[in-house]
Amino acid sequence: MKIRSLKFMTDENISPRVVSFLRSKGVDVIDVKEEGWFGSDDKYLMGIAYEGKRFIPTHDSDFATLGIKEGVQCYGIIYLRMKDLKIDNVVSVLNRLFMVEEDINEGALIVVEDKRLRIRNIMQ
Numbered sequence: 519m520k521i522r523s524l525k526f527m528t529d530e531n532i533s534p535r536v537v538s539f540l541r542s543k544g545v546d547v548i549d550v551k552e553e554g555w556f557g558s559d560d561k562y563l564m565g566i567a568y569e570g571k572r573f574i575p576t577h578d579s580d581f582a583t584l585g586i587k588e589g590v591q592c593y594g595i596i597y598l599r600m601k602d603l604k605i606d607n608v609v610s611v612l613n614r615l616f617m618v619e620e621d622i623n624e625g626a627l628i629v630v631e632d633k634r635l636r637i638r639n640i641m642q
Contacts, residue, residue, distance in 0.1 A: 519621060519622055519623075520618075520619065520620075520621065520622065521615055521616055521618050521620075521622055521628075522543070522544075522545070522616045524545070524572075524573045524594070524622065525545070525546040525547075525570065525571060525572045525573070526540060526545055526546070526547045526548070526572055526573050526574070526575055526596075527547070527548045527549075527550065527563070527566065527567045527570065527572040527573070527574050528540070528547055528548070528549045528550060528574075528575050528576075529550055529563070529574055529575065529576035529577070529578060529581070530550045530551050530555075530556050530557070531576060531577045531578055532549070532575055532576065532577070532598075533605050533608070534549070534551070535605045535609070536575075536605065536608050536609060536612070537549045537552075539609045539612065540575075540612070543616060546572075548570065548572065550563060560578075560580050560581055560584055561584060561590055564581065564584060564585070564590050564591070564592045565591070567592065567593050567594075568591050568592055568593045570593075571593050571624075572593055572594075573593060573594035573595065573596050573626075573628075574592070574593075574594070574595050574596065575596040575598060575612075576595065576596070576597060576598065577597075577598050577599075577600075577603065578597075579597060579599070581595045581597070582595055582597050582627050582629075582640070585627065585640040586627070586640050592625070592640070593624055593625070594622070594624060594625060594626045594627070594628070595626075595627045595628070595640070596615075596628045596630060597627065597628065597629045597630065598611070598612075598630050599629055599630065599631050600630065600631060600632045601631075601632055602632060607632070611630055611632065612630075615628075615630055615635065618635065620637065622637065623639060625639055625640055626638065626639055626640070627639075627640045
């Protein structure tokens with residue numbers, strides 16, 4: 519599946535403006551803050567995302583650590599590992615991400631940096 523066709527569950531550290539941007543692009547987004555899950559355990563959130571077949575965009579490396587080192591089941595993670603976390607930069611980088619034509623599989627870890635993108639399969 520292509521990145522632009524993925525469903526998301528945005529982590530609590532993702533700005534509401536970024537959530538609005540994603541929705542304006544036609545992305546099916548559930549936001550942790552809107553759902554009242556603020557402060558919930560990351561493993562719990564990964565379970566919800568897995569059941570809903572949703573990738574988790576986050577600025578937090580903990581999700582990747584849980585998926586890679588602890589083997590916590592996850593549908594997919596988009597780790598926004600950027601130096602410039604200003605909203606305009608995050609939106610610009612995500613806009614470029616949606617242009618990627620590479621197929622993304624369930625269980626992928628997508629590491630998005632300011633100038634590059636890496637995709638790694640973390641599910642066994």
